[in-house]
Amino acid sequence: MSIPQFDWEACINLMLQAMQGAQLGLLRLLSWLHLARDIDGQPAWPFALRLSGEVLLIDHNVVRALVSALGCLVAALLLLALAVAWRRRRWLLLGLAVALVLLAPWPDQALLTTAATPTSFHTSPERFSAAGIVRGEQLYRQQCIACHGADGRGNTPLGLSLEVAPPNLSSGLLWRRFDGDLYWSLRHGKGGMPAFEASTSPADRWALLDYLKANAAGVGVTDTGSWPRPVALPDMALDCRASTVTRLDQWQGQRIRLVIGGTAPLPSEDPRLQSVLLGGQASGAVGAIACASHEATALRAIAILTGVPEERLAGTELLADRDGWLRARNSSGQWSQQDMLCRSPLASGSPVAQVAQVGGSGLDQLIAAMDEEPVRFIKGGFVH
The missing domain is CATH 1.10.760.10 (Cytochrome c-like domain)
Known part of the structure; x- marks a missing residue:
């Protein structure tokens, strides 16, 4: 019987999320108490140091030390609780608890970094557009x-x-x-x-x-031939028939298909996807697709993201997953697994290969693969 291996990536993810939540929570509290100054409209980290999640990605020895130290801390808390309930051994238990905390292999300064930039936690006030x-x-x-x-x-x-x-x-x-x-x-x-x-x-x-x-x-x-790191589908203005949706950003939590108009017939609507025509006629959405974007900057933005000149984009389709990440691109009209250009760098196994055994069209398999393999993206040491 094989012994299951410890999933360090999952452990790191949990630690990073806890570190992020703790620091952001503290920053919001300080802002609410007017103890953190605003810079360009956002509260800024007021301390000289902050926790550095990047270190956990680089050195797993730091992760092991931190896991051991946290284990010692949990054991010390249990001993303290036991000391309250068991008076006859109270001082012994308290001594053991203190010893565990003092002897725990804390990573010293490894998890701290100089916060030379008070805006460490600043984020764009508007979505990537x-x-x-x-x-x-x-x-x-x-x-x-x-x-x-x-x-x-x-x-x-x-x-x-x-x-x-x-x-x-x-x-x-x-x-x-x-x-x-x-x-x-x-x-x-x-x-x-x-x-x-x-x-x-x-x-x-x-x-x-x-x-x-x-x-x-x-x-x-x-x-x-692929996006080396996750990139979001940019927000843009929409014109939709029989809908109040006016921006792409309103479709949060839904899969999106962006179709670049050309001479070829447009694909039909797919109930699993929110489809948007880019580069269609100048007045309203056209053809089988109910929503179009006529924003002047949209086609240029897609050209930059895909590295393809605007004049060569006609007929291209892009798929974004429920979290807004661009995942696949196709220019032939026949989807295949080779069109998946963004896979999670932290995903385990090969969901795409597993989905292929289920059958269905190439688009069916890509949609299933996007759902099975969400992007666990780390930015600045924190999972997004």
Whole structure:
């Protein structure tokens, strides 16, 4: 009989969620008590240090030490409860409880990081949006492209001439750090990058971050054939027949299919999906699809996310799961498992392969696979 292995990934997920909840809860409490100052409309982390979930992802020895220490803490609490009930051995039990806490293998300073950025927990006031991506692209081309380059890798003559070369923005950097940390770098500058506090508004800085994420996704899917890290389907305005829905964001918790209009006939509505036509006629939704987006920025935003020029997007379909993550792309009209371009980096097993045994069309299998394999995405050391 095989001995089941301990699921460290599941353990790390629980720890990260607990750390996130504790710190955000404390920040909200301090804000409510007016003990945390606001920066650009959001409460800022007021302490010099914060818990660092990133360490748990890098070093499993820290995870083991933390699990052992928490186990000792639980045992000490049980001994304290027993001491209250058993008076004859109270001092012995109290001594054992204190010894357990003192001798527990706490990870010392490993779980602490300097909160040099008071906006560590800041998040964009609006959801990742098509308008934000395109506005960010305009700002990037005006103020950033000379150093960082069109692909974000920083391999430009000006960038390489700096004392500290620009970071590779198409790598995992944007996903390893908090949005608030990135926002703080834009606001105050970092290394050879000047501060943008005087030349940009808070909305512009969030738009720049929207674009950086979208551009990194487009560069990644062009280089590797898949989105290296999860990326959301951007919010956009909708025109729907016989519906009060006016924005994509209103369909939270539902699967979404985005269809780029072209010369080919449009697919029919699918009751399992909320379908949106992009690039259709200028007045209202058309054909078999009841909702369309005529937002001027939407097609450009999708081109950036997919790394495909706008003129070559016609006939492309994109699928987003119930959590809003882009998962699959197809341009042939015949879906297959090869169209799944985003799988959870923390998922265990191969749900896609298991679903294939069930049968059904390629689209049936993709929908089942998205539901079976949700994206457990870690951002800045915290699960989203």
